[in-house]
Amino acid sequence: EAGVAQSPRYKIIEKRQSVAFWCNPISGHATLYWYQQILGQGPKLLIQFQNNGVVDDSQLPKDRFSAERLKGVDSTLKIQPAKLEDSAVYLCASSLDLGEAFFGQGTRLTVV
Amino acid sequence: AQSVTQLGSHVSVSEGALVLLRCNYSSSVPPYLFWYVQYPNQGLQLLLKYTSAATLVKGINGFEAEFKKSETSFHLTKPSAHMSDAAEYFCALGGAGKSTFGDGTTLTVKP
Numbered sequence: 001e002a003g004v005a006q007s008p009r010y011k012i013i014e015k016r017q018s019v020a021f022w023c024n025p026i027s028g029h030a031t032l033y034w035y036q037q038i039l040g041q042g043p044k045l046l047i048q049f050q051n052n053g054v055v056d057d058s059q060l061p062k063d064r065f066s067a068e069r070l071k072g073v074d075s076t077l078k079i080q081p082a083k084l085e086d087s088a089v090y091l092c093a094s095s096l097d098l099g100e101a102f103f104g105q106g107t108r109l110t111v112v
Numbered sequence: 113a114q115s116v117t118q119l120g121s122h123v124s125v126s127e128g129a130l131v132l133l134r135c136n137y138s139s140s141v142p143p144y145l146f147w148y149v150q151y152p153n154q155g156l157q158l159l160l161k162y163t164s165a166a167t168l169v170k171g172i173n174g175f176e177a178e179f180k181k182s183e184t185s186f187h188l189t190k191p192s193a194h195m196s197d198a199a200e201y202f203c204a205l206g207g208a209g210k211s212t213f214g215d216g217t218t219l220t221v222k223p
Contacts, residue, residue: 004155040121040215041215041216042116042202042204042213042214042215043156043213045211093155100161101158101211103155104155105153105154
């Protein structure tokens with residue numbers, strides 16, 4: 001069974017630029033999550049989707065971050081414009097309903 | 113509000129020694145608790161989970177954890193450390209996936 005796929009693995013951008021990350025969850029997993037993991041900290045949930053609907057986006061900085069999950073499968077997370085403090089690893093995870101979550105390898109973003 | 117505190121950001125043990133990683137939680141409802149392991153440049157892998165069944169939970173790679181409600185703790189242990197156990201470990205609280213994570217403990221295993 002294929003795992004959660006994320007791309008790109010690494011991204012370096014200048015502040016005020018925009019960036020997008022892509023996630024392909026495990027086939028059949030209805031629930032998809034985006035987490036932000038800043039160096040030295042644990043992951044923090046940004047947004048949770050159930051199929052193509054948003055369940056929780058209370059910690060998503062909506063002035064600059066956006067996410068979508070069209071057709072309830074793949075998802076993209078966008079940052080526009082990026083700030084230095086957005087430097088982090090962005091993890092995507094998926095689960096069957098609210099069962100065990102499976103994580104992708106993450107995208108490491110560096111904002112300079 | 114829910115919170116997780118991992119005591120000790122770095123733990124170093126000798127190969128073959130006991131591994132003990134500490135986790136305390138705060139929750140207003142009966143908790144679900146998880147331990148994850150993260151190897152460098154990898155995502156998180158679930159080691160074990162507590163979901164209100166047996167208080168002693170056995171996971172993969174010889175790890176286990178004991179839920180102690182009176183102490184609000186969920187410490188992770190392994191009787192004998194291997195070099196391959198060197199990684200970062202995260203304790204998490206809440207529903208699977210949508211969880212509140214601790215800040216992690218880096219485990220170093222010395223030969």
